[in-house]
Amino acid sequence: VRDSFRDALYNSMKNNDDIIFLTADLGYGVFDKIEQDFPDRYINVGIAEQNMIGLATGLSLTGYKVVAYSIGNFASLRCLEQIRNDAAYHNCNITIVSSGAGFTYGQLGMSHHALEDAAIVKMIPGVIVCSPSTPRVAYSAMVKFLQLPGVKYLRLDKSSKELYKDYEFEIEKPNIIKNGSDICILTHGSIINNVLDAVTSNELKNISITLIDNNFLKPINVEYYKDLLKNYKYVIVVEEISEVGGLGSAIADVIATTKNLDVKLLKIGIVNKFITDVGDQGYLREKFGLDPASISKKIINFMDL
Amino acid sequence: MFQAVLGNFMESKLLARQIRIDSLNMTSNGGSSHIGSCLSIADILAVLYSKIIRFNPHNTKDEYRDIFILSKGHAGAALYSTLANLGFFDTSLLKLHYKNGSIFSGHVSHAAVPGVEFSTGSLGHGLSVGAGYALGFKKRRMDRNVYVLMSDGECNEGSNWEPIMFAAHHKLNNLIAIIDKNNLQSIKTTNETLNLGDLGKKFTEFGWNVVTVDGHNHSEIYSALLSQNNHAPKVIIATTIKGKGVSFMENNPLWHYRTAINNEYEMALDELKGAV
Numbered sequence: 001v002r003d004s005f006r007d008a009l010y011n012s013m014k015n016n017d018d019i020i021f022l023t024a025d026l027g028y029g030v031f032d033k034i035e036q037d038f039p040d041r042y043i044n045v046g047i048a049e050q051n052m053i054g055l056a057t058g059l060s061l062t063g064y065k066v067v068a069y070s071i072g073n074f075a076s077l078r079c080l081e082q083i084r085n086d087a088a089y090h091n092c093n094i095t096i097v098s099s100g101a102g103f104t105y106g107q108l109g110m111s112h113h114a115l116e117d118a119a120i121v122k123m124i125p126g127v128i129v130c131s132p133s134t135p136r137v138a139y140s141a142m143v144k145f146l147q148l149p150g151v152k153y154l155r156l157d158k159s160s161k162e163l164y165k166d167y168e169f170e171i172e173k174p175n176i177i178k179n180g181s182d183i184c185i186l187t188h189g190s191i192i193n194n195v196l197d198a199v200t201s202n203e204l205k206n207i208s209i210t211l212i213d214n215n216f217l218k219p220i221n222v223e224y225y226k227d228l229l230k231n232y233k234y235v236i237v238v239e240e241i242s243e244v245g246g247l248g249s250a251i252a253d254v255i256a257t258t259k260n261l262d263v264k265l266l267k268i269g270i271v272n273k274f275i276t277d278v279g280d281q282g283y284l285r286e287k288f289g290l291d292p293a294s295i296s297k298k299i300i301n302f303m304d305l
Numbered sequence: 306m307f308q309a310v311l312g313n314f315m316e317s318k319l320l321a322r323q324i325r326i327d328s329l330n331m332t333s334n335g336g337s338s339h340i341g342s343c344l345s346i347a348d349i350l351a352v353l354y355s356k357i358i359r360f361n362p363h364n365t366k367d368e369y370r371d372i373f374i375l376s377k378g379h380a381g382a383a384l385y386s387t388l389a390n391l392g393f394f395d396t397s398l399l400k401l402h403y404k405n406g407s408i409f410s411g412h413v414s415h416a417a418v419p420g421v422e423f424s425t426g427s428l429g430h431g432l433s434v435g436a437g438y439a440l441g442f443k444k445r446r447m448d449r450n451v452y453v454l455m456s457d458g459e460c461n462e463g464s465n466w467e468p469i470m471f472a473a474h475h476k477l478n479n480l481i482a483i484i485d486k487n488n489l490q491s492i493k494t495t496n497e498t499l500n501l502g503d504l505g506k507k508f509t510e511f512g513w514n515v516v517t518v519d520g521h522n523h524s525e526i527y528s529a530l531l532s533q534n535n536h537a538p539k540v541i542i543a544t545t546i547k548g549k550g551v552s553f554m555e556n557n558p559l560w561h562y563r564t565a566i567n568n569e570y571e572m573a574l575d576e577l578k579g580a581v
Binding site for chain 2: 020040041043045046048050051053054055056057058059060061062063064081082085086089090
């Protein structure tokens with residue numbers, strides 16, 4: 001996912017001199033070609049995320065489209081007020097790219113667990129928050145975001161599995177991966193691979209499932225979901241982010257504010273606690289209930305089967 | 306484009322006097338704080354806008370204009386007054402400052418006020434944005450300057466020291482920071498609160514050109530703004546008096562918050578009207 005975002009950026013920079021890339025001293029080896037081919041438009045600002053967003057704001061106000069890169073919480077929480085007051089309030093064309101979503105950097109510990117970032121950033125008015133599920137989605141999101149005014153937050157992990165043959169990116173567009181009639185599962189980010197494994201597992205094989213790759217935490221297509229959820233008794237949101245404030249919470253809002261919607265919601269996310277366990281992404285996903293077996297089990301229990 | 310010609314400082318002194326009177330009227334009428342901060346920067350704003358900054362009140366997006374950022378956004382009343390007096394909008398609007406339904410928030414906002422380039426209010430944001438503008442102009446080979454007015458107390462914010470390093474590293478000699486050094490912050494003196502030490506020496510060590518001036522002396526401010534700025538950003542450390550021009554407000558942190566009412570207002574207005 002990260003390489004494909006990088007390729008999209010490289011190709012866009014090749015065709016447009018108005019794109020500048022900033023990194024807060026991260027991405028060792030990843031951006032070498034960008035630095036080499038566009039030395040004037042690659043700036044390593046140093047380990048200074050607040051300054052990076054302030055600079056991005058100023059650069060954007062001189063007409064540049066800016067991509068600002070760091071990892072995990074550094075690109076979001078560390079510079080949150082700069083994102084809010086400077087970049088977003090002044091409607092600057094800035095794409096903030098945060099690599100290392102969820103438990104990507106699991107073993108590195110609490111500081112590197114990006115579990116609240118997107119939920120917090122999405123509270124800022126006007127900011128688009130995208131959590132691509134596959135390399136193709138990340139590629140097309142990057143290309144599209146450069147053309148859009150305002151602040152975009154692109155939350156990436158390191159998955160390289162591709163689900164789409166071709167992908168036409170559209171803001172808010174839910175992608176139906178699978179159609180069914182019993183339950184509806186929504187997800188975003190690379191955890192979709194675990195969801196797919198769960199959906200095709202023995203435990204769930206007799207249930208008719210709709211699976212939607214939502215790709216966005218904000219905006220979400222409220223009208224679409226109001227309509228869609230009329231058809232289901234159960235909706236499940238699976239995401240590698242705090243269970244408070246993610247897509248699950250957004251769907252809860254839709255359900256709670258829509259008349260005559262008789263659908264029950266199960267949020268499968270990460271418990272909103274500091275996690276002190278050490279382990280890689282696979283280990284922590286399993287430990288906190290996001291492996292295929294846990295996902296299936298939670299769905300079965302939820303449906304009371 | 307407007308940029309005043311060389312000459313004596315009568316014009317800037319009259320502007321400074323008007324900024325002070327307006328700021329007092331605006332804060333007293335609106336019931337807002339920060340009159341001390343406004344009086345502190347009136348001379349700096351007056352010299353900048355009457356002699357240095359290139360601006361166009363008829364086209365706020367003029368592509369040759371310089372950029373001014375009031376990083377100490379709490380002194381918004383002084384900037385609103387400056388812009389109104391230079392023709393960006395009608396001075397009669399200033400009486401709406403801080404009122405319900407007005408366009409003038411206490412901390413400076415660009416949202417609806419013509420001529421305000423950038424909204425601030427949380428300290429330690431302006432210099433990074435200024436550095437971004439300055440870098441953008443350099444990359445586009447545009448001869449435009451960026452002026453960022455900060456306060457000495459604001460230098461407590463660590464986020465300032467990131468662009469201070471960055472601007473020197475990238476030789477942003479089109480970036481000019483002005484520090485309104487009135488030695489007072491919200492509650493007590495800067496020395497008592499978080500001692501800044503020798504601010505000039507710090508900036509020098511960080512690779513900046515440093516000029517120190519009397520922040521109420523127009524000729525000194527003017528010369529400092531014009532001084533050569535080779536290969537490095539420039540900081541003008543302007544020693545000022547918080548509350549300058551109103552004897553009972555001078556050097557008293559109370560006037561960071563207090564609104565002058567009744568007798569206080571009358572006395573302050575008399576003092577400000579008497580001065581040029």
